[in-house]
Amino acid sequence: MKNLVPVLLLCLTACSAPGPDLILYNGDFWTGNAEDAPVTAVAIQDGHFTALGVDSEVRALAGSDTREIDLEGRFATPGFNDTHVHAQSAARFLEFNIMQTGTQEDFQQRVSDVVDGLAEGEWILGGFWGAYDEWTSGSAGGQARDKFTPNISLVEDLTAAHPMFIRRFDNSEFAANRPALEAAGVDIQNPEAEGVEFAVDGNGVATGIMTGPGVRGLFADVVPDGFSLARRMEQTRNALAVAASYGVTSFSDMSDDTQLEIYRALRETGELTMRVHFRYFLGRWQELAAQGIEVGSGDEWIRLGALKGHIDGIMGTSSARFFQSYENDPQNYGRWRQLMVDEQGQFVEGQFLGYMARADSANLQLSIHAIGDEANSLLMDYLEILNATSGDRDRRFRLVHAQVIAPQDFARLGNLGIIAEVQPYHLADDMRWMEERIGTERSRGAYAFKTLHENGAVLAFGSDWPGTSASEYPINPLYGLYAAVSRQTLAGTPAEGWFPEEKIDIETALRAYTLGGAYSSFEDDIKGTISEGKLADLAVLSDDLFETEPKDWLDTEVVLTVAGGRVVFER
Ligand SMILES: [Zn+2]
Structure with a gap:
């Protein structure tokens, strides 16, 4: 409503139509659609794309109230949708961490920085x-x-x-x-x-x-359980600003309930610059069902209706669950997580499936963490049982990490309609230990994005920001795109890429970081591509990803981020 007054005044004086809120022109748009006609300009009104085309067509729509931005020929993509973040930890981690610190000077500096902001x-x-x-x-x-x-x-x-x-x-x-x-x-x-x-x-x-x-x-007893709400609000503002500076306009978060309240509060004050898909712990399905929450609940800024569970551990601590033991630890097969086991830690047949089935029948979306090959395989078994007992419908089951898949299991992905919620940067970081831990043969099925894609899994990329206690995962989607396309570490090794047969092309990778994310939250009809009528979320980059090499993307910067038609970051 705030905008009404100036619009009316302008109309009275200029007597021209107000036109779209924003026009971006002289750009090089990768829309994510398969159209042939080039798009160099878009018009945006009320948070949605209202026109796409070449400069002359779109600029002709400008009115008295239109802001026009010259993109100077730069590359634009639908806003990145990061399907896997832990925003509460990321916000806290941004405030203080010494994971990469190797000197006392750096340690002192980081402590000094955090002290500056504390009461x-x-x-x-x-x-x-x-x-x-x-x-x-x-x-x-x-x-x-x-x-x-x-x-x-x-x-x-x-x-x-x-x-x-x-x-x-x-x-x-x-x-x-x-x-x-x-x-x-x-x-x-x-x-x-x-x-x-x-x-x-x-x-x-x-x-x-x-x-x-x-x-x-x-x-x-003396360390506080958490931080004050004021401190967390400030940490979250900082985290949202960082995400916007990397062109991320949507993310799927797994945090505590206070974090959801923080998003709601920031939305009230106009500070929510990110669309949030919020996932609750699987064990809480009943509570959500009782509140009437199901797939599609919430709105286009804060979306609910999904659950996240864990079936096994992680590679970082050699606790991911495998059919065969770890090469460097022959007694260790990894372990099952909570909900899979009883109080003594013993596997309970059918227990986890029971949670999945009941949540599914309450029309809640399932997303389950699986890292080791046995964990991934068992989840596919569960999904087959779910289809057989509760009907085969559009569940958009999110196989979270899908990290190491056994050769015989790839063919099952497409039939089960699985979304592979994968974090390509993991491979750039984890290849430092993968082969030593699981050997070369099993590593072929690790982060096998091409094989996942070719077998019909929908790729939905994300970062796992900020990482685990053993690895730091940055939110920058360009690092993820780099890892998926080059399969190299940030230092550019190995020269041909790690299992180079699993490289994917940039278009597939970009789609996985945009439309793939929208699809994975049942929102591909409203976002994920630059299309008339869809939500106006986009990022403008310093380089054209189709014209440059993956190594160049490590220095590519986001120069403009638009979320819901609003400029939320400008360099
Ligand atoms: Zn995670």
Whole structure:
């Protein structure tokens, strides 16, 4: 309604039609549609594309109230739809992490940065140091650096007003500053606690570094469960701004309920620059069903109706579930997750399928995490049973990660209508350890995007931002496109690509990062391509992805992001 006054005034004086809200012209649009006619301009009104064509046609529609932007010949794509983020963790991780930190100077700098934004007394948590000690980020392995451990004494002054409790990525070491040690009741001069080994200096004084099974218990009661709402709002604003700067206009999030409330609050204040598809934990299906939530619930900014469950672990901790054991750990087959097992951790036949079947009958969409080949295979068995017992309908089942598929299982994907919700950047990061852990033969079925696609799975790309405690996954979709097309690390190795027969072309990759995402939330009729009538979400890039090499995309920048017809990022 705010816009009405100036529009009316202009009409009274200029007496011309207001025209579309926005016209982008002199662009090179990849619309995602198979049309032959080139598109160099689009008109946008009330959040939707209202016209596409060449400059002369579209610019003729301009009225007194139209903003026109010259794209200077640049490449434009439908806005990226990241089908897999953990926004709550990403928001927190952006605020503070030392995963890639290898020097004390960098550690001090990062602590100093986080302290700047904190109210007095707020805790510093997280850390995850050491994840890249053995493998440099972006390498294919073997580029070890010295083991890094933060020197807490260097940040004691900086953090005097902020208790700090941080950890190594694998929980083998923890660190606390003096305020945190005091809060936990530790006598710094004479540190002692059950199950905790304190590192001490020459005078027997605690340095802040701790190991042992008792550490987490010692701090459990003093470390806050979460951050204040104000701090989380600020973290989320920051995360949304980062996402917009990479051309992401939709994402599918798995976070806690407070995060959903934050999105709703930011929407009220006009600060929600991202369409959010929000997924709840599978175990909560009944609660959602009781509230009447089902596929399609919500609206085009905040969409509900999907559930996410986990069937197995992850590669990063060698807990993904395989038919054969790990090459480097012959007793280990990986493990099943909660809902698959009883309280003693024993597999319970039919239990997980029961959750799936009941949620499915409540018309909730299922998306299930599966990494190892046995996990993926078992899920396909479950889906076949679901089709046989509850009817074969358009479920858009999301096989989350679809990371390692056994050779005999690829052919089942298409018949089951499976959406492969995959994160191509994983391969650029994970190839550093894949073959050492599962061997060459099994690795052929890993991140096998081409074979997934050729077997009829719908590819829906995402980032898994911000990653696990062992790996950092950036949200930048250009990294994902690079990984899918080149199958190389960020450093460009191996030269031919890792299992190069699984490379896909840029058009397939772009579609997976745009329309594939829209399809996976039952929204391909309203977004995912630049089409008349669809939601006006797009990104303008510094380079034409069809005219440049994958290695160039690592430096390609987003110069303009439009979500719902509104410019949400401009470089
Ligand atoms: Zn994830």
